[in-house]
Amino acid sequence: MTRTPVPVAATEAEPPVVATGAVGVSGLTWRPYGRRDPILSDLGLALPPGQRVLLVGPSGSGKSTLLRALAGVLEVAESGELAGSVTIDGEAPHTRPGAVGLVLQEPGSGVVAATIGRDVAFGLENTGVPRAAMPARVTAALGAVGLTMPEDTPTHALSGGEQQRLALAGALALEPTLLLLDEPTAMLDPGNAAAVRTCVGEVVAARRLTTVVVEHRLGPWVDFADRMVVLGRDGRVVADGAPEVVLAERGAELVDQGIWVPGFPAPEPASLPPGLFGPGTLGANEVAVDAADVTVARSVRLVSGGTRTTLAVDGQWLQARAGQSLALVGPSGSGKSTLLLALAGLLPVDDGVVRVHPTLARHGERHPAEWDTLDLARTVAWVPQWSSSTIVAGTVLDEVMATSRAVGLVEAEAEGRAHALLDLLGLRHLEQADPRHLSGGEQRRLAMAAAVAHQPALLLADEATVGQDRLTWAAVMGVVEALRDAGSAVVLTTHDEAVEARCDRVVTLERPVQPPAPPTPRRPLVARCGPLSLLAASAAAIPAGVLSPRWTATLVVVAVQVLLGALALVSPGDGPQPRGRLRGVVTRLVPGVIGALSVAWSSWLLGGRDLEVAAGAGLRVLAIVLPSAVLISHIDADALGDHLAQRLRLPARPVVATAAALQRVHTFGDVWTEIARARRVRGLGASRRSPRTVLAELGALTMGMLVRSLQAAATLAVAMDARGFSTAYRRTWWAPAPWRVADSVLVVGSLLPLGVALLARAVL
Template identity: 40%
Template sequence: MSATAVEIANYTWRHAGRAKPAIDNLNLEIAAGERVLICGNSGSGKSTLVAAIAGVLGGDEEGDESGRLLLADASGRKEPAGTSTPVGLVLQDPDSQVIAARVGDDVAFGCENQGLERTEIWSRVREALPLVGLNLPLDHPTAFLSGGQKQRLALAGVIAMRPGIIILDEPTANLDPEGARDVVQAVTNVVNHTGATLLVVEHNYDVWLPLLERGLEFSAGKLVDDAPAKDIVNRRRIGNLPEAAPKLANNAAALTAHEVIAAEQPAHLPARSLHLPEHASTVLTGANGTGKTTLLMTLAGLRPLASGRIDLADSIRDGLRGNVAKWKSRQLAQRIGYVFQNPEHQFVARTVLEELQVGPKVMGLEVSTRRYDELLERLSLAHLAQANPFTLSGGEKRRLSVATALIAAPKLLLFDEPTFGQDPHTFGELVAIVRGLVDEGVTVASVTHDENYRNALGDNHVELLATGGK
């Protein structure tokens, strides 16, 4: 019988200020070397559980904890999580994991904290980077990495440390399909070689099924199913996908970009030209590192132009002239809504409801209580109106960031990875909301790696290539 790597008994965690626990009286054992899929709807407690196992939930001021959560060290001795047993954790947010200014130093950081010899550290760094498909010079600036590349960088740092337990929280959410396969293969190589225990929180099930054996499904903080991973996945597959996107008519352009290059754009990225059809949904795809986020932020006026031109339809400008990057924040937000790849980058308030109210207050808009309530209800956030935005699950944070963009009713909406962290139900709700906005005359453009999203909302599809053009 295999030794136990994780032992959890009557464990409960409740975030500060919340009435209901995120993890509710959990009893669970995970054997050493097991490969486990952790799944469940958005907000079911998955990320809280893996944060608890990794020992990074925070102190008493962050929440209330009871029960027992023990991890076995290399000798088999069990210690509380967060004490002596090394755990490698890759989080949902790529930006929060970048530590150093250069790629090599970032991967080396964890090994340095383990007190390894310098020659061993750099041997591991050079081994880990190709494993995750990050074939860059060791002195490459981390500031120039895309979200997907940062995710690979974080994984390389974990691989280099060779911990006994590896935890991956939505590790492929920001990766293109080829990148996702590369990461799964890298993780497979590592766990096959080291025998590490592997816990993976994912909504992108299929790519992981060849590797993962056991499945744990959570709902409202409780473990509701413990079965072979393939059986749980088959029960959770998206049953009724949204209808395919309609064939696009010859719509006029809401936005046209002419040979656009953003200020401080990485040198390898080419100039881009494209148009966004009015009253339609455009989906932008492309491999990691092709500049999708850079382009989207430039179109939104959030990054200045180095060269090129962006033309907006009169219906979007609504009387304004000049360079969109020079518009005042109030003017911009009323015309162009933007949802960042990392939701936390736009959170500034203490509660979910207050976060929704920030934009209208800044813009001097009158928004009814009913409008706030309806939007929270439609995005499955009504029960979290008084919660701290930073304590939400990844999927809940994404839906809140979408809500903050919708509240001002702009005519152009730009989304960066809008379905990140969504379960099948909330995915369908989000797609329905976006389609409804398009039907009401809003122009939408989204950067995504989600094939289901592209199929449902790709009225117009633009693929960015590394060499330029479509």
């Protein structure tokens, strides 16, 4: 069925738009395997076309689960018992590509492409939109959500709030009949949140979209919605009607359930057991950490191979004092999270200095970035924006106890405090559960418990109350204020006005003024080739290395490869020379050199200790890996998918899935860094005084990467299928896949070492 988008301003001469997007839910029940009770229980709903629904309920009531069911992706990443049915205009959601636009709760985990323009276009490709029509729709969607940076901006360079807007742009570009938004403004500052709500309202009105919005904070969305559906903790509908009617009749009851009802003040923070935290190390109002004129620049690698450097924090001054809480506020992208990392000693500063109070200094060193992992863990706690990155243990209780055990606290005392924190935060019944299986809100509360259980002198929490209902918000703030009252210094980044109102001091950050962009560096010759020729040239090295007869011939092959590699890295034209080309090749070549030396050593031992045999074996390995060290880094995963599908006519589904997976490889460095930071600040990182812990840390980081990659793959599958990937039977492509003269030259040049090997084989 072809759907024609409704223009924003229709003229009287145009025919009336036929409303679509009628949603039917009948007997929907969902119980994930391993859970005793269902999340959704015999749920029934009917949404007429164009209706705007505000779906509310306490944490754990199944709101996000219902959105996934409406999108037809409930079983993509989870297994369980599913009963009942969901239809859109009488058809199952997954049978209509592009009919549903879904914005996930953690939008960054659903990024499918390397650049923001390509990411927004992903759904358009799946629904068969002609290439010529894509740029306008991509630009309009990005502009509608306020993402004004270049469309080649790397997706991994976006802040949490910017990733949220990118996910919304991807959903709006589809022009769906049903729009599903899971806390679409949770990570945004008030100004950007209002702009996004306005954008959603205009698009929904113009296209008459059926819309379901999940939000904990009802106030800003009440005027948008014409229906409110309330889910109880058992996954059943407990209230349904016009928002003003439901709020008037059951407002107080909803507040008691934990729902943020407009007109009711924020709750008082929950109380912790007396004496849970002892007296702090510093005296009241002493400066625990001082940031003086701190500047942090962030560099991101572009798909084209160059880099783009921006100022994340510019000349910031800050003091966090013992016994006080400080709120960092400001628009998305103003550097709040970056400054928090700098205060924790987890990110080096480019200018300025971060110092702690002399009493907190370790071994006379006042700069946290120079401390050993245990020294850092004793003093500093960090709660990141996405708390899944800090999980280091296999059970909830062990997660809370991890830092206390690492720094050597008494087990019985630490366990008593852990139980009390889990009780307050509503997690005691989950203490033997795997923390990776908790909901997003539960993981954030767990991260807070794990951060404060050993009573650090400095707590740095990034958006700690996002995704919390009134009851869990009161619990989180109770923990924060109890730690503050015990004498610790607390710094919170937040967009939550209720949190801001309870803090002792507020510091507002502004987006740094960016310096003029430097001239674009010249592109190396190899960067002007397509992915297929790069792969072919890398593969040509395999027979060249295998067929080379003697070490002398192989040495000539390697010499030819070195000359060709140097030529490939030449950058003719105007503009500055690109930097780091040789360093990058050497870095990528290190594993290959180690492998070549290992093979040479083994051949020497097993080959009668013949140096010629050893040299030949080692040089063959080097000949095989050397071209890849020069070429592979220039392969763009998205472009590879384009070329495999359009030029080689490979099936679109495996090609796109492979390209999306390869795109994630570019983020492995960032993920590795996140996990390493979490382990370092929890006292589990490698000690600078112990080589043994370095090996243990490498193993832990590798396992963490594996687990995180599996989790990311599941979420990525949901994000892709939510934008029509599973039913993309008639797919178009955002970018062309040309074969240029440069590609032919590269392939011919890559055959020269093979020719040398064959000639040597014939002569010798």
